C-alpha cells in the first residue's frame with residue numbers, strides 16, 4: 120500500500136499543492152495561454168465531423184466490450200504476438216514491470232535506452248528504476264526531453280512541459296546540451312533538440328515505448344505521435360520493449376478506425392496525427408529483431424472490479440479533459456502529485472493507488488467543482504463527475520467519523536423534517552442582527568474558508584416558507 | 593386548457609437566503625397562467641450531501657422529494673443544479689418516480705412546457721448572463737435563458753466573455769479548495785466587469801451567491817439578480833432591490 124509510483128512520494132494533498140501553484144504568476148500565464156489555444160482548436164476540429172457523437176458512442180462501446188472480456192482479449196493478443204515472433208511478459212505491478220525491462224536491457228548489453236513518450240512507463244517510474252540499475256533512459260519526445268533535462272516533473276499527459284515557456288526551455292537547453300540553441304524561437308529550440316537526439320537514435324540498441332492501442336486479433340501495436348522521434352525509436356534499434364497497460368486493447372484492426380479519428384482530434388486538434396506507427400511481432404530484416412511486450416496491471420484489475428470506477432479504464436490519454444478543466448487551467452498538473460493530472464488523474468490515480476487512507480490520493484477526487492466540462496469533451500464518454508462523486512463516497516467511508524461527517528448527518532436529520540428545518544431557519548436568521556449591512560464578511564472556521572474572499576448574504580428575517588404561510592397558507 | 597398544477601420546489605438555499613427569488617417565481621408563473629403550489633413539507637434535495645460523498649445521507653431526501661411532490665403536472669425549481677440533482681441523480685438513489693421526471697429548471701419549464709419566450713417582462717438595466725454549469729451540462733438548457741432575457745423590454749444584454757467557464761463555486765469545493773475556487777472566481781469577475789453590466793444574472797442562487805459574494809467584497813457595484821426576478825419584473829411592478 121502507498122507504494123504505487125503513480126503518485127509521487129511526499130506530494131502534499133491537492134489543496135496545499137494548489138495553493139503554491141496558484142501563486143506562480145508565470146505558470147498561470149503559460150497554462151492559460153496553452154489550454155485556451157488547444158481548447159479552441161479542439162472544438163473546431165471536432166465540429167468538422169457530423170458523426171462525432173456516434174464516434175464517441177462507438178469508442179465507449181468498443182472499450183466497454185474490451186473491459187468486460189479482458190481476459191479473452193489478453194490471451195488473444197498474447198497468442199498473436201507470440202505467433203509473430205514477439206515475447207509477452209506479464210507484470211502485476213510497477214516493480215515487476217521495471218525488473219523485466221531492466222533485465223531485458225541488460226541482456227541486450229546496453230547502458231542506454233531511447234524512449235518513446237509513454238504514460239505507462241512514467242506511471243511505473245521506469246526511468247528512475249533503470250537509472251538505479253545503471254542504465255540511462257533518454258526521452259526523445261521534445262516536451263518529455265524538456266522535463267527530463269530540467270530535472271522536473273511532467274504536468275500534462277500530452278505536453279508534459281506545458282508549464283514551461285520558450286524562455287525557460289532555452290535556459291534548460293543551454294544548461295544541459297553540448298550544442299546550445301541559437302535563440303528561443305521554436306525552430307531553434309527544436310533544432311537544438313534534434314541535434315541532441317540524433318546521435319542517440321543512431322547509437323541506441325534498445326528502445327522502450329508505450330502503446331496507444333494493441334490489436335488483440337493480430338497482435339499489432341500502435342503508437343501515435345507528432346514529431347517522428349517515435350518512428351526513429353521504433354525502427355532503428357535492434358531490441359524494442361513495449362510497456363502497455365492491459366486496458367489498451369482493441370478487439371480488431373477495424374476498431375482502430377474509430378479511435379484514429381477520436382484521438383488526434385481530441386488530443387492535438389489535428390484531423391490526423393503526423394506519424395502513426397504499427398508493428399506486428401518481428402519482421403526478419405526489417406526493424407527491431409527482438410520485440411518484447413510487457414503487459415502491465417499495476418492496479419488496473421482493482422479498478423476493473425469497481426462498477427462505477429472502471430469507466431476510467433476506457434481512457435485513451437488524449438488530455439482533452441485537462442485542456443478544458445477550470446481547475447487544471449489554474450493549478451497546472453504538478454499539483455495533482457501524479458503522472459496523471461487533471462480530471463482523468465483525479466479519478467484514475469486514486470483507483471490505481473487503491474488506498475483511500477492515503478491522504479494525497481483521497482484529496483484528488485475533491486479537486487473538481489463538478490462543472491462537467493471534462494465529460495462533455497471526453498472522446499470515450501467517461502462520466503468523470505460521476506466517478507469523482509463515487510470516489511468521494513469511498514474517501515468519506517475510509518475517513519470514518521469526522522467533524523464533517525457529524526455535521527452532514529446533523530444536516531440530513533434537520534432536512535428530514537420540515538418543522539425542524541424551519542426552526543433551524545429561524546435560529547439561523549438571527550445572524551442578520553450581527554450584519555446590519557446585509558452582508559457578512561467574516562465567519563468563524565470553517566465558514567472562514569468562504570469569507571476569506573467572499574461575502575455571505577445575511578439571512579433575511581422572513582424565509583420564503585414563512586412568507587407563503589402568511590400570504591397563501 | 594386547465595391551468596397546469598405546478599409544484600414550486602424553492603430549494604433550501606433560496607427558501608432561506610433568497611426568498612425574493614421564490615416570490616418572483618410564484619408571481620411569474622401565476623402571470624403565465626399556472627396554478628402554483630408550495631408543499632410545506634419540502635426541504636432540500638440532498639445535493640451537497642451527495643456531491644461531497646455522503647450518499648446515504650442524501651438518499652432519504654430523495655425519498656422525501658418523491659413523496660412531497662407526487663401528483664403535480666410539473667415541479668419547477670429556480671435552480672439548474674438542484675433541478676439536475678432531482679432529475680438526473682434522484683432516480684439513482686431512490687428509483688424512478690414521476691416527481692423526478694416532471695421536475696424542470698425554470699427556463700426549461702417556461703420555454704419547453706409553456707411554450708413562451710416573451711413573458712411580458714420589463715427590466716431597464718444592462719445585464720450579463722452567466723450560464724451555470726449544471727443547467728448547461730447536466731440539464732442542457734442551452735440558450736433558453738438567453739432567449740427569455742432577449743425578449744425582456746428595456747433590457748440591455750451584454751455578452752459575457754468565457755461564459756461557459758465555471759465560476760468556481762462547486763458546493764463544498766468552494767471551501768475544501770478555497771484557493772482554487774477563488775482563482776476561478778477572480779477570472780469570472782474579471783469577465784463580468786469587462787462587460788460593463790450593472791447586473792449579473794443566472795438561474796442558480798448558489799453560483800450567484802458565490803460570484804456576488806466576490807463582487808460585493810470588492811465593492812464593484814455590480815449586483816447579482818436571479819433570472820426569475822428579472823422575468824417577474826414588469827412596468828407596473830418593477831423589480832426593486834431587497835433591503
Ligand code: SF4
Pocket residue numbers: 385433434435436437438439440441463493496497498499500501
Ligand atoms: S478521460 Fe477522456 S478526455 Fe480525459 S484523457 Fe482520457 S480519454 Fe481523454
